[in-house]
Amino acid sequence: MGFTAATPIQAQSIPLVQSGRDVIGQAQTGTGKTAAFGIPIIEKLDASQHKDPQALIIAPTRELAVQVARELNQLGKNKKIRAMAVYGGEDIGKQIRALKKQPHIIAATPGRLLDHINRKTIKLNQVHSIVLDEADEMLNMGFIDDIKKILSKVPEERQTLLFSATMPPAIRNLADQFMKNPAEVKIKAKALTVDRIDQHFLEVKERQKFDVFIRLLDIQSPERAIVFGRTKRRVDELASGLRKLGYKARGLHGDLTQAKRDQVMDDFKNHRIAILVATDVAARGLDISGVTHVYNFDMPQDPESYVHRIGRTGRAGKKGEAITFVIHSEKQHLFMIEKTIKKKIESMAIPSQEDAAEARRLETKDELLDILNKGTNSNYIELAEQLIKEHDPVTLLAAALKQMTNEPEARTVRLTEEKPLQSKGYNGRRRRPQRNPRGPQQKGGRPPRRHHQQRVKNK
Numbered sequence: 270m271g272f273t274a275a276t277p278i279q280a281q282s283i284p285l286v287q288s289g290r291d292v293i294g295q296a297q298t299g300t301g302k303t304a305a306f307g308i309p310i311i312e313k314l315d316a317s318q319h320k321d322p323q324a325l326i327i328a329p330t331r332e333l334a335v336q337v338a339r340e341l342n343q344l345g346k347n348k349k350i351r352a353m354a355v356y357g358g359e360d361i362g363k364q365i366r367a368l369k370k371q372p373h374i375i376a377a378t379p380g381r382l383l384d385h386i387n388r389k390t391i392k393l394n395q396v397h398s399i400v401l402d403e404a405d406e407m408l409n410m411g412f413i414d415d416i417k418k419i420l421s422k423v424p425e426e427r428q429t430l431l432f433s434a435t436m437p438p439a440i441r442n443l444a445d446q447f448m449k450n451p452a453e454v455k456i457k458a459k460a461l462t463v464d465r466i467d468q469h470f471l472e473v474k475e476r477q478k479f480d481v482f483i484r485l486l487d488i489q490s491p492e493r494a495i496v497f498g499r500t501k502r503r504v505d506e507l508a509s510g511l512r513k514l515g516y517k518a519r520g521l522h523g524d525l526t527q528a529k530r531d532q533v534m535d536d537f538k539n540h541r542i543a544i545l546v547a548t549d550v551a552a553r554g555l556d557i558s559g560v561t562h563v564y565n566f567d568m569p570q571d572p573e574s575y576v577h578r579i580g581r582t583g584r585a586g587k588k589g590e591a592i593t594f595v596i597h598s599e600k601q602h603l604f605m606i607e608k609t610i611k612k613k614i615e616s617m618a619i620p621s622q623e624d625a626a627e628a629r630r631l632e633t634k635d636e637l638l639d640i641l642n643k644g645t646n647s648n649y650i651e652l653a654e655q656l657i658k659e660h661d662p663v664t665l666l667a668a669a670l671k672q673m674t675n676e677p678e679a680r681t682v683r684l685t686e687e688k689p690l691q692s693k694g695y696n697g698r699r700r701r702p703q704r705n706p707r708g709p710q711q712k713g714g715r716p717p718r719r720h721h722q723q724r725v726k727n728k
């Protein structure tokens with residue numbers, strides 16, 4: 270895969286996992302935790318045994334399950350180890366047929382995995398390694414009951430691994446319940462977030478946000494950006510507002526059909542869209558190369574969410590930029606984030622209309638020179654010659670430049686206002702009402718169930 274050296278979490282976890290220990294692994298975002306558990310698990314697997322899966326990775330979102338399966342397939346290729354992703358929203362019949370190919374490793378979201386266990390289309394009696402990726406998020410999302418049920422089907426003499434960039438204290442309970450004398454690997458760093466991510470905040474009013482955001486986009490012209498909104502409605506409105514103004518943006522959240530979610534992810538990965546607008550469904554684990562900017566259009570629900578959201582940039586040694594919009598009444602939350610991540614987030618001035626206009630003009634100039642350099646403008650030469658006879662060339666060119674530039678007059682987008690975060694309860698633990706973390710209920714799926722811990726967020 271072109272890796273030349275193990276990352277610190279890999280160097281420390283791989284031997285421990287190989288020795289058979291249970292491991293709790295914590296290291297910053299984008300530092301290779303997937304391979305830290307993936308490599309030793311693949312090493313331990315017996316490729317010739319594939320009647321039933323031998324290893325299980327549980328992830329909080331469908332996109333993450335898909336990504337983990339893909340990475341394990343790459344890592345296991347030479348050993349002929351196969352991994353398969355199993356997740357809600359996809360046709361279960363199709364999954365059952367694919368399972369007949371007998372993958373060695375299953376990477377799954379909890380709900381759909383339970384469906385398969387109940388239907389006996391996945392049997393866990395051969396599983397000797399189980400990983401909870403983003404373990405703390407699975408607690409947040411109220412998956413604990415599902416996890417307990419899944420673990421009760423896995424043989425006792427298993428190895429259990431928990432990985433995440435954040436390990437809030439509640440994770441201890443999970444470890445006490447499900448792990449045997451776990452070794453803790455914590456990669457020490459000055460801050461919880463990666464140094465290579467430049468972090469800023471902008472104090473704005475709720476109704477200013479969209480306008481300020483557009484100015485930022487014009488000035489920073491990010492190659493690839495993820496913008497986080499608090500609710501599905503916000504994500505929808507923001508994505509369609511951006512599209513209306515000509516930006517290549519699409520929204521991602523849990524109310525979209527799985528086909529649509531797959532399509533959006535695919536378009537983002539293949540550069541058909543430049544801006545992914547998402548709820549926290551995209552905050553954890555996703556590894557999309559070349560994300561240069563993360564914008565928190567709305568403040569994240571808790572400090573952990575901040576860490577993971579901004580961690581979608583600055584991965585595998587690359588640089589990144591993270592900008593967070595803060596409403597005055599949310600200042601307290603910002604301090605909590607700084608305290609949690611052990612780093613000061615510098616403030617940034619709201620860019621002026623004029624700065625943005627200047628940036629747009631420069632962009633137009635670059636576009637024009639680009640067209641000039643490509644030299645395929647013969648269709649326009651005759652018209653140009655005619656125009657230049659009738660008009661002053663400078664005035665003429667200025668008019669053409671104006672036409673090429675996306676002018677602010679044309680920009681009227683109104684978003685429904687979101688309530689600012691409440692300061693009560695912003696202590697790093699989440700209190701959430703009932704939701705169905707697996708997205709819309711599919712035909713033939715199980716009815717939504719109650720969860721002990723519940724989530725406020727509307728992913």
Ligand SMILES: Nc1ncnc2c1ncn2[C@@H]1O[C@H](COP(=O)(O)OP(=O)(O)OP(=O)(O)O)[C@@H](O)[C@H]1O
Nearest residue numbers: 272274275276298299300301302303434554556585
């Ligand atoms: N040893 C290595 N050398 C170079 N690149 C690596 C190495 N190990 C992993 N990577 C790459 O680094 C990127 C980030 O890895 P990964 O997604 O596992 O990070 P993570 O620690 O799980 O992050 P997160 O906390 O966001 O889930 C991936 O593209 C992966 O292929």
Ligand SMILES: [Mg+2]
Nearest residue numbers: 302303402554
């Ligand atoms: Mg990860």
